[in-house]
Amino acid sequence: MQMTTTKDFAEKLDREDSLKEYRSKFYMPPGKTRAEQLYFTGNSLGLQPKTVESYLQQELEDWKKYGVEGHFHGKNPWFSYHHFFEKEAKVVGAKTDEVVVMNNLTVNLHLLLVSFYRPSKSRYKIIMEAGAFPSDMYVIESQVKHHGFDYNDAVIEMKPREGEHALRTEDIIAKINETGDELALLFFSGVQYYTGQVFNIKELTAAAHKVGALAGFDCAHAAGNIKMELHDWNVDFAAWCTYKYMNSGPGGVSGVFVHEKHGNNPDTPRFAGWWGHKESERFQMKRGYIPEPGAAGWQLSNAPVLTMAAHKASLDMFDEVGMDVLVEKGTKLNAFLEQVVIDAQNANPKLEFEIITPEERGCQLSMLTNENGKALFDYLTEHDVIADWREPNVIRLAPVPLYNSFMDIWEFGELLKNF
Numbered sequence: 001m002q003m004t005t006t007k008d009f010a011e012k013l014d015r016e017d018s019l020k021e022y023r024s025k026f027y028m029p030p031g032k033t034r035a036e037q038l039y040f041t042g043n044s045l046g047l048q049p050k051t052v053e054s055y056l057q058q059e060l061e062d063w064k065k066y067g068v069e070g071h072f073h074g075k076n077p078w079f080s081y082h083h084f085f086e087k088e089a090k091v092v093g094a095k096t097d098e099v100v101v102m103n104n105l106t107v108n109l110h111l112l113l114v115s116f117y118r119p120s121k122s123r124y125k126i127i128m129e130a131g132a133f134p135s136d137m138y139v140i141e142s143q144v145k146h147h148g149f150d151y152n153d154a155v156i157e158m159k160p161r162e163g164e165h166a167l168r169t170e171d172i173i174a175k176i177n178e179t180g181d182e183l184a185l186l187f188f189s190g191v192q193y194y195t196g197q198v199f200n201i202k203e204l205t206a207a208a209h210k211v212g213a214l215a216g217f218d219c220a221h222a223a224g225n226i227k228m229e230l231h232d233w234n235v236d237f238a239a240w241c242t243y244k245y246m247n248s249g250p251g252g253v254s255g256v257f258v259h260e261k262h263g264n265n266p267d268t269p270r271f272a273g274w275w276g277h278k279e280s281e282r283f284q285m286k287r288g289y290i291p292e293p294g295a296a297g298w299q300l301s302n303a304p305v306l307t308m309a310a311h312k313a314s315l316d317m318f319d320e321v322g323m324d325v326l327v328e329k330g331t332k333l334n335a336f337l338e339q340v341v342i343d344a345q346n347a348n349p350k351l352e353f354e355i356i357t358p359e360e361r362g363c364q365l366s367m368l369t370n371e372n373g374k375a376l377f378d379y380l381t382e383h384d385v386i387a388d389w390r391e392p393n394v395i396r397l398a399p400v401p402l403y404n405s406f407m408d409i410w411e412f413g414e415l416l417k418n419f
C-alpha cells in the first residue's frame with residue numbers, strides 16, 4: 001500500500017479512525033521528553049486498560065465480603081470463573097468449548113504436549129522454526145529428552161533460504177512431506193516473534209495431517225493481532241499469552257485451544273487436576289477422573305482470579321471491538337509505519353537498516369540494523385520511543401490498533417529523520 005506520510009495525512013487518518021476513542025481507555029505511560037511515550041511494544045507488554053482497576057476491585061470486594069463463599073456468592077462466582085472467558089474463543093476463531101483460560105503459556109505448552117506429542121519408536125519427529133522464542137525451544141528440547149530421544153535426531157529446525165529472512169510455506173510443506181511417517185508433530189508459532197512473519201496455519205496444518213501428524217501452534221504473537229480460524233483450520237491445539245497484544249498485565253493468564261475432535265474425547269490422554277474434573281461433581285472429592293468436555297478438561301488448579309480479572313477487563317474490550325475492526329486498523333497502521341520508515345531512510349543516509357518482516361504480517365515491523373543499530377535504538381529510547389531491541393541487531397516495532405495513533409507513527413518518523 002502506497003501512502004503519503006505528511007503530518008496532514010496522519011492527522012486525517014486519526015480523524016477518520018473508528019477506534020480513535022479507545023486510546024483514552026488506556027494509560028499511556030508518560031515520557032521524559034514528551035507528555036506520552038511513543039509506545040510500540042504492545043507485542044511485549046500491552047498497556048493497561050483503565051477498566052482493569054474496577055474489575056480487580058470487584059474480586060477484592062467479594063473476597064473481603066464473602067471469604068470462601070465468594071466461590072458461589074460473589075458477583076462473578078469463582079467456582080465457575082473460567083466461564084466468564086468464553087469470548088476468548090472468538091478472538092482466535094474457535095468454538096466456545098474449544099478454549100479455556102488457565103495457567104501461563106509455557107506451562108500450557110507442556111500440558112498440551114503431554115496430550116499431543118506422544119511419540120512412538122518410528123514416529124517421533126517434530127518440525128519447528130529455527131530461532132523460535134527461547135521458551136518454546138526449551139519446551140521442545142525438554143519434551144524430546146523426556147521421551148528419551150536425541151534432540152538433533154528428533155527435532156527438525158526450519159531455516160529461511162540463504163539470503164532470505166522469512167520461511168516459505170512451500171519449503172515447510174516439502175519438509176513435512178519428506179519427513180512423512182516419521183513426523184509426529186508440526187509445532188510452529190502463529191506469528192514469528194523476531195521477524196513478525198505470519199505463518200500459513202491453515203496450509204501447514206493440512207500438510208501435517210496429510211502425513212498423519214498433528215499440528216500445534218504457539219499463538220503468543222498472533223492472539224489479538226491477526227485474524228485466526230483455529231477451528232475451521234482444523235488445528236489440533238494452540239496456546240497463547242494474554243499480556244502481549246491482549247493487554248492483560250504482566251504474567252497474565254494464558255489461553256488454550258484444543259480442537260473439539262480431541263477435547264470431546266474423554267480418552268485423550270492428559271495430566272489431570274480437580275478443576276478440570278466434571279464440574280457438577282468437582283466438589284464431591286471422589287476418586288476417578290472424569291474430564292469436563294472441551295478444553296476445560298485440561299484445567300488443573302482453581303482459577304487465579306486476580307490475574308484473570310485483569311484479563312476479563314481487556315477481553316470485554318476486545319469483544320466490544322471485534323477482531324475484524326482491529327485487523328483493519330492494524331493493517332493500515334502497519335502500512336503507514338512501513339512507508340514512514342522508508343521515507344525517513346530516503347531522507348537520512350545515516351539510517352541503515354533493512355525491513356525483514358515479510359508481506360505476511362500483523363502489527364509488527366522488524367528492522368535489521370548494522371553496527372550502528374544500538375546507537376539508533378539508544379537515540380530512540382532517549383526520545384521516548386519505546387521499541388524493542390533483540391540481539392543481535394533487530395529493532396522491533398509494534399503499532400497496535402487499540403491505542404496507537406497515526407500521529408504516533410508520524411512523530412516517530414520525524415525522530416528517525418533527525419537521527
Ligand SMILES: *Cc1c(COP(=O)(O)O)cnc(C)c1O
Pocket residue numbers: 104105106107133135136189193218220221241
Ligand atoms: C511471549 C512468549 C512466551 C512467553 O511465555 P510465558 O510462559 O508467558 O512466560 C512463550 N512463547 C512465545 C512464542 C512467546 O512469544
